[in-house]
Amino acid sequence: MAKTMAQTAADTADTTQAPPQGRIRRENVERILKAAERVFAEAGFAGATMADIAERAGLPKANLHYYFGTKDDLYRAVLDNILRLWLAPIASFTPDADPAATLTAYVTAKMEASRSRPHASKVFANEILHGGTQVERFLAEDLKALVDAKAAVIDGWVAAGRMAPVDARQFLFMIWAVTQHYADFDVQIRKVLGRRSLTRQDFDAMTAEVLRMVLRAAGLSEVQAAEPQTPAPQAPTPLQPESPPIP
Amino acid sequence: MAKTMAQTAADTADTTQAPPQGRIRRENVERILKAAERVFAEAGFAGATMADIAERAGLPKANLHYYFGTKDDLYRAVLDNILRLWLAPIASFTPDADPAATLTAYVTAKMEASRSRPHASKVFANEILHGGTQVERFLAEDLKALVDAKAAVIDGWVAAGRMAPVDARQFLFMIWAVTQHYADFDVQIRKVLGRRSLTRQDFDAMTAEVLRMVLRAAGLSEVQAAEPQTPAPQAPTPLQPESPPIP
DNA sequence: GTCTATACCTTGATAGAC
DNA sequence: GTCTATCAAGGTATAGAC
Numbered sequence: 001m002a003k004t005m006a007q008t009a010a011d012t013a014d015t016t017q018a019p020p021q022g023r024i025r026r027e028n029v030e031r032i033l034k035a036a037e038r039v040f041a042e043a044g045f046a047g048a049t050m051a052d053i054a055e056r057a058g059l060p061k062a063n064l065h066y067y068f069g070t071k072d073d074l075y076r077a078v079l080d081n082i083l084r085l086w087l088a089p090i091a092s093f094t095p096d097a098d099p100a101a102t103l104t105a106y107v108t109a110k111m112e113a114s115r116s117r118p119h120a121s122k123v124f125a126n127e128i129l130h131g132g133t134q135v136e137r138f139l140a141e142d143l144k145a146l147v148d149a150k151a152a153v154i155d156g157w158v159a160a161g162r163m164a165p166v167d168a169r170q171f172l173f174m175i176w177a178v179t180q181h182y183a184d185f186d187v188q189i190r191k192v193l194g195r196r197s198l199t200r201q202d203f204d205a206m207t208a209e210v211l212r213m214v215l216r217a218a219g220l221s222e223v224q225a226a227e228p229q230t231p232a233p234q235a236p237t238p239l240q241p242e243s244p245p246i247p
Numbered sequence: 248m249a250k251t252m253a254q255t256a257a258d259t260a261d262t263t264q265a266p267p268q269g270r271i272r273r274e275n276v277e278r279i280l281k282a283a284e285r286v287f288a289e290a291g292f293a294g295a296t297m298a299d300i301a302e303r304a305g306l307p308k309a310n311l312h313y314y315f316g317t318k319d320d321l322y323r324a325v326l327d328n329i330l331r332l333w334l335a336p337i338a339s340f341t342p343d344a345d346p347a348a349t350l351t352a353y354v355t356a357k358m359e360a361s362r363s364r365p366h367a368s369k370v371f372a373n374e375i376l377h378g379g380t381q382v383e384r385f386l387a388e389d390l391k392a393l394v395d396a397k398a399a400v401i402d403g404w405v406a407a408g409r410m411a412p413v414d415a416r417q418f419l420f421m422i423w424a425v426t427q428h429y430a431d432f433d434v435q436i437r438k439v440l441g442r443r444s445l446t447r448q449d450f451d452a453m454t455a456e457v458l459r460m461v462l463r464a465a466g467l468s469e470v471q472a473a474e475p476q477t478p479a480p481q482a483p484t485p486l487q488p489e490s491p492p493i494p
Numbered sequence: 495g496t497c498t499a500t501a502c503c504t505t506g507a508t509a510g511a512c
Numbered sequence: 513g514t515c516t517a518t519c520a521a522g523g524t525a526t527a528g529a530c
Contacts, residue, residue: 126373177427217460309498
């Protein structure tokens with residue numbers, strides 16, 4: 001239950017306020033937010049404890065309450081950071097941009113976000129999964145407006161014959177689903193592939209393959225370059241560890 | 248922490264054991280499992296309380312412990328049900344099957360699962376999101392073996408030129424990500440689309456669009472069915488060259 | 495077999511010394 | 513501003529009446 005300290009969290013997250021002794025405060029807030037993002041990602045909101053977060057941040061529990069008031073407020077602060085991160089990379093969708101180049105950049109950015117900020121993706125996924133009560137306005141206002149605008153851009157591309165006909169909103173959902181899957185379901189992916197961890201090279205290979213599928217789904221084939229060489233299609237980037245390449 | 252009652256849960260889930268007074272027991276177990284799936288989906292493992300589950304099942308708390316021992320055991324029983332459900336629809340991937348027909352049936356089945364059993368999908372997603380400790384063996388053994396086998400089938404299709412070259416495992420990941428997204432992220436989808444709920448008609452339309460994108464990603468245009476009637480397919484053929492019909 | 499009442503424990507939050 | 517000690521709420525699990 002949200003209590004009364006919403007303004008406290010707002011203040012700490014407010015970058016415009018930079019008074020005297022703000023330096024160590026700022027560092028501590030940053031450490032707490034980072035630790036909280038990780039613990040919330042690993043355990044969910046209910047499963048995360050303030051003690052866990054404090055330990056990971058290397059601070060006493062009471063400090064978390066001093067800076068953020070309640071667990072609820074801390075959670076919202078973490079989410080706030082994530083939402084900002086979320087909206088950024090889609091900006092490049094503009095009517096005059098090249099569809100293939102734009103999609104390539106977007107998918108690459110989303111995959112890079114899944115690689116570098118997996119905890120952020122998981123916290124957001126967890127929030128949506130459980131009803132998204134804390135991000136309801138974000139979804140219904142900010143995100144909806146953004147999707148409406150970008151869907152219009154995609155519709156324009158389709159109308160101009162610059163990509164295959166797609167339902168623009170579902171096309172965006174597909175890109176989100178696929179790219180975020182590599183962060184949110186990393187355990188499943190690793191176990192199925194028999195990998196202990198996913199390296200940057202793995203992500204590069206996976207990104208290339210995701211990109212190929214997304215571009216095909218958009219009717220934008222990227223095979224022009226590597227096509228004429230061999231009669232046999234070049235094998236997709238091998239991700240499988242020991243599984244033999246079955247003929 | 249799992250205690251000692253694992254065998255209790257195992258017994259109740261064991262269908263081979265059908266002794267005297269099994270009728271009401273069976274009904275109660277079923278009601279509890281159904282209620283638990285829903286509560287676990289909505290709140291996650293840590294957020295769910297035995298009291299919530301009991302209330303939704305219309306039984307006293309103590310009964311849950313009588314039938315399932317611990318909360319942990321109940322959770323595992325719910326997961327067991329879901330995992331069985333999970334593996335079923337992929338069976339139709341066989342070397343001699345038609346790729347387009349097989350993929351169509353599979354995507355349709357997965358979308359139908361997202362529509363009819365959203366709570367199951369969410370419980371599974373939540374489990375994976377938080378490390379998948381309860382399904383580690385399932386992932387590393389059962390699921391991995393299944394994916395290896397089905398990836399071999401897909402590789403065969405590709406080698407025979409019956410579909411575009413794809414990384415088979417990532418292709419399966421994509422299908423899972425996209426179809427399950429409609430259950431797991433339903434809140435986001437509804438808010439972005441401005442819908443209060445997603446009807447069966449919505450799902451039919453979304454399924455058709457997902458199918459179109461997946462088939463394109465596989466280099467399989469979906470026009471076979473509606474082909475003989477008219478020379479012009481209902482979907483305006485893209486001006487850009489699509490992935491070439493594989494030799 | 496079923497359910498009420500309760501014991502025990504974890505955890506969020508705070509008071510008050512430093 | 514920081515941290516130790518403590519409280520109160522809410523949760524799992526069980527004992528024992530029915």
